Amino acid sequence: MVPTVNQVETHVFNQQTAAHDLMKKYNTQIESWGPFAEGKNNLFTNSTLREVGDKYNKSTAQVALRFLIQRDVVVIPKTVNKNRMEENYNVFDFTLTAEDMEKIEALDTGKSLFFSHYDPQTVEYIISLGK
Numbered sequence: 001m002v003p004t005v006n007q008v009e010t011h012v013f014n015q016q017t018a019a020h021d022l023m024k025k026y027n028t029q030i031e032s033w034g035p036f037a038e039g040k041n042n043l044f045t046n047s048t049l050r051e052v053g054d055k056y057n058k059s060t061a062q063v064a065l066r067f068l069i070q071r072d073v074v075v076i077p078k079t080v081n082k083n084r085m086e087e088n089y090n091v092f093d094f095t096l097t098a099e100d101m102e103k104i105e106a107l108d109t110g111k112s113l114f115f116s117h118y119d120p121q122t123v124e125y126i127i128s129l130g131k
């Protein structure tokens with residue numbers, strides 16, 4: 001059985017390029033878990049995101065979301081703040097250029113900022129959740 005949607009940690013610092021390619025092959029929609037990396041790695045003050053955002057009068061958060069959307073990643077950002085909710089919604093009135101996208105692609109570390117699925121302790125923990 002092939003999943004229709006697969007929610008995995010996906011943000012500018014962990015872009016999931018290889019996994020995303022595999023999902024496309026099987027028509028599985030990638031959905032971001034933690035589209036802002038929960039703010040880790042100073043995402044909201046990142047200089048690349050800020051530099052790109054300044055061109056469009058957009059925030060670092062908006063650029064981070066727009067990048068994922070343009071890569072066909074579904075994003076459902078969480079906020080308890082009404083202003084930030086509006087900010088996160090207003091990402092459909094600008095388009096990042098290929099050059100912008102390349103700059104942001106360079107932020108990818110190819111690694112999780114939360115945990116490694118290759119660490120036996122993490123695997124044991126995840127298995128324990130199903131018991």
Ligand SMILES: NC(=O)c1ccc[n+]([C@@H]2O[C@H](COP(=O)([O-])OP(=O)(O)OC[C@H]3O[C@@H](n4cnc5c(N)ncnc54)[C@H](OP(=O)(O)O)[C@@H]3O)[C@@H](O)[C@H]2O)c1
Binds near residue numbers: 033076
């Ligand atoms: N499966 C599950 O049980 C489960 C549960 C929860 C979440 N999730 C997944 O986790 C994702 C959501 O959230 P997450 O909290 O884990 O990570 P996240 O979306 O990467 O980050 C959310 C954090 O960013 C802050 N934030 C949101 N918009 C902002 C903005 N425009 N400017 C500055 N800060 C902003 C929020 O703070 P404020 O709220 O203070 O604005 C919150 O601290 C969902 O997409 C969902 O996929 C899954």
